[in-house]
Amino acid sequence: MERSRSSGKKKLIFKFLLFILILAVLSIVFVYGYYNKSLDPVSKDSPKSINVEVPTGSSTNKIAEILYDNGLIHNKLIFKYQVRKLGSDGKLKAGEYTLNTSMNLEKLITELSKGGKSTNTIKFTVPEGYELEQIAQKLAEKDLVDLDRFLELTKDKANFEDEYDFLQELEDGQSLEGFLFPSTYEIYKSTSEVEIISKMLDEFEKVYIKDIKDKIDHVNLTLNEIVTLASIIEREGKLDKERPIISAVFHNRLKEGMNLQSCATVQYILGERKEVLSTKDTLTPSPFNTYINEGLPPAPIASPGEVSLVSAVNPADVDYLFFVLTGDDGSHTFTRTYEEHKNAKPKN
Structure with a gap:
């Protein structure tokens, strides 16, 4: 009697396992068939x-x-x-x-x-070295933004720091000057001011992660100081190959406790890019005036490009302390002493 019951249980278990196996096989066949069907067109016979x-x-x-x-x-x-x-x-x-x-x-x-057609999009370019005001004016002229709205959004990093961690490293109330990355962008004509600013911050973040984040400690500067230095390099340099050398000059002057004496910082204060600054110009009272203040300005003076940002954290290995524009191609003469600097012939 026990043997008969045991045999019956085994048969029942066998039938159950066989049922599960058949169900699994059918499921696999169904899934495989459904997968293959899903690869096919939705309506091959009646195309639309x-x-x-x-x-x-x-x-x-x-x-x-x-x-x-x-x-x-x-x-x-x-x-x-x-x-x-x-x-x-x-x-x-x-x-x-x-x-x-x-x-x-x-x-x-x-x-x-x-890629599809972009009949509803428009391209715009933010040149390297543009100031926040210039960016706003250019976009407003193309009817891409409301000038006042754009400037209102960019005057305080608090408007975007919840989405961008790197902005939390800046001072409270600091504007986005220097952090709207200069590049060519393609946007929909209906794109809002917030979305346009976010696209430019996205591009900065990419460069920040790739080129800057892991090198901040090596140069003993904060992110704000790095971007500020990069913005000065951007405005002072004409040739990309010279930017690391210009960076080295400013790094060396900072180490020596010398004023940076950057004409670009004075031009930023004056709101115009004068070719030649007067002595009066260089004495203009402002925390951004590096002729009368030690160290870096409190914030960037323009939007630096990638080469300038990289140069700010990778200065050339040189001991120059001075440079002056001497070449028609925008090249500079770099010198170690003030006497050498005085003897370098500036471009008229």
């Missing part, structure tokens, strides 16, 4: 063209939602998996697309990787 817009900064997840909502893909998760499988994650581009329901996933991903 659909216009979609992928906003700037859209993630793969956001793009999957856009395609699904427009009836161009079967499944959002499988789309995202296929994007990763094809090595296209992070490579899908913003723009306006005319896609078709006859396109399979691979074709859709290929098209999205090429």
